[in-house]
Amino acid sequence: MLxxxxxxxxxxxxxxxxxxxxxxxxxxxxxxxxxxxxxxxxDAIDKTNEAAQQALSEATGSQAQKKPSDTERDDSAQDI
Structure with a gap:
């Protein structure tokens, strides 16, 4: 017997x-x-970062084109 x-x-x-x-x-x-x-x-963070960088570059690029340069502003002030 066990x-x-x-x-x-x-x-x-x-x-x-x-x-x-x-x-x-x-x-x-x-x-x-x-x-x-x-x-x-x-991956989600990388994609968000890429989208943010692109949006930032588009925003700063479009603002830079809209702003007159310093020389243009000086010329218009002298015209008055």
Whole structure:
């Protein structure tokens, strides 16, 4: 007859080993999900930065064209 104590200890150790390997797999999966989320966030930030840079260059470019230069302003003041 088998004693419960002689089977129990290896069984507990085996279950603990399975639990640990399951935790490692869960940790790897979680790390992959976090890496994908970080990459997505980085891509979103990069796209937002590009759009902001483009908007800024368009805004400053159009304002620079609308403003008269200093020499034009001096000439118009002298005409008066």
């Amino acid at each position: 004693h419960f104590k002689s089977i129990g200890t290896p069984l507990v150790l085996a279950l603990a080993l399975f639990a640990i390997s399951g935790c490692e797999q869960a940790e790897k999966s979680a790390q992959q999900v976090l890496n994908q989320a970080a990459q997505s966030a980085k």
